[in-house]
Amino acid sequence: MRVARNRGPGVTVEQVAADFGVHAMTLWKWMRRADIDDGVKPGTTGHDSAELREARRRIKLLEQENEVLRRAAAYLSQANLPRERIYPLVKELAAGGVPVTVTCRVLKLARQPCYRWLDVPVTGAEFEEAYRANALFAAHRDDPEFGYRFLADEARSTGAVMADRTAWRVCRDNRWWSVFGKKCGRGKKAGPPVHDDLVNRTFTATGPNRLWLTDITEHATGEGKLYLCAVKDVFSNRIVGYSIDARMKSRLAVTALDNTVARRQDVAGCILHSDRGSQFRSSKFVQALGRHRMAGSIGRVGAAGDNAAMESFFSLLQKNVLDRRTRATREELRIAIVTWIERTYHRRRRQAALGRLTPIEYETVMTPPALQAA
Template structure:
């Protein structure tokens, strides 16, 4: 079964086709899809935009979600009705746990009640086992004494407060006093905040590439990075993933915000089209590539992360050179009025020119698509 095209790629192809600058057959050929596939995409897009009658994909999903939600609301209605009066008392959060006991007495499962009311089962059972622990009791007394000491001498910080508590007969370490004072907001009147110093983030992966941007086969080494360009409507960011074996852009994403989701979307597009296994994904130390979401995406799909050093452009030179090519051929050619205009220009250049028309000497004067077709036996057959 063929791999589905990414949603972002489909939107870009539809936008290019609607401009009407070329026949549908030529556009389908330029983007590497069949004419019937493009016609189907345009039909679904017309239904979604209201230009043609029919049930859209979004409406079908919405009906399915509404049925699930209706069934769930029927189960939660009784809990919410009983909880309305209870929460109107404005009790502290932990005092809401007795409501779970009352509902459990009426044969309402504890798990359902905790989920609806926003509690965790572990926290509830821990509270039920020990509603007021000796530690909490001692902390409350320590905190009351610390407040009295600080009220008498506002210039006292947690160290002086700890000394005074020891003289009063309390047995508490300095770290414990510091934690309680921080939670309560007890600070010395002379305390000054330290200036924040910006430092590069720590790497979450080792450098597995060591500036050797070669690979004996496909899907063994990918490079990724993010670039930006200005338009009259603001900046537009693109994150691209390149396979160094064929120099093909196997995944990309374009957005007006440079977030971790931009990098994750580009990687998900590449994974959806290539199905890699144990592929090395090399990047710089940008916060998007160090984010928990991006690292989890790598490990969940069996990919290995790699990162270069700080302020070492040569560690990502192969990807930087591609962005320089994009800058010279697309971004710097004119002033872009809208983000959509620049987006379509980048997509058209990547799919139509770079992948299928621009020959590269490093690939024996072949385009990236031609090189992959000739060097992959199953695809060539």
């Protein structure tokens, strides 16, 4: 521009532009802009233009931020709203011209998870969760009286693999409760006892088939829970009968009692002591006791010591079998439990209370021959 301004007579601006390899119109624009910046000609200077551009940029940014806050007002009014619920708004604003960076800054969202969601709005885990929810809802619609454990069994039978805890979480989130369920709250009382406590923590007996103890325990496997109802003779500490099933219903206790009576035969007048579980208070179990001419006995609520002798056996089972390793199938755990009871506990584990004899040896020594034959 200095060369063009100080050009000699007869030299044109076009010639100067050609000498420097620029277009003549470009050189004329530079000279006009320089005259405005120097105040020779009226107009907006370059500094003013930069400030104006910056002001326009900030105005546009503020408009975008206001639009984000206006559109997000309904979302922000909800407490503890998951971030994934706001990402669709980010996508809508981006389609309207508001950059994702601006929206994330205003809403205080991390950009990386937002971009991940924009690339894959529905993940494989969410698809799988939806399939599980559909299977649970179908089972709940067909059988509204089922609790979450039964719903999980029905869903697994249709191919929707899930743990009981997952089924509980899905049912809780969707409020799919059993029609027979009751809300848990303070002051909830256990069911009434159907028998008196005839034992009073005196776990001794003068002979076999005088006093039995029973209880139910549950254990987890890769296929789900497995329930064991065992019956113990206090005289010899022998497990005289048991039942194993995948569901904890009254038939579990009734089957264990029937198996025990079939094995021991003469049980009339025997006392069967248990805790106040619903399985032992059921009408089917009470009828089974009457059918076998046995007397029922039930401890107090929340008093584990009332059935301590049975709890001690379950503690041994837990330490010697269940805590060793996790079983993949119910059948594998069933075999392990039966093997430990019949081979180890009955025939190899000597007990100080029995004079260092095993339960089988103690019954053989202390039982009269007539009862042994029976």
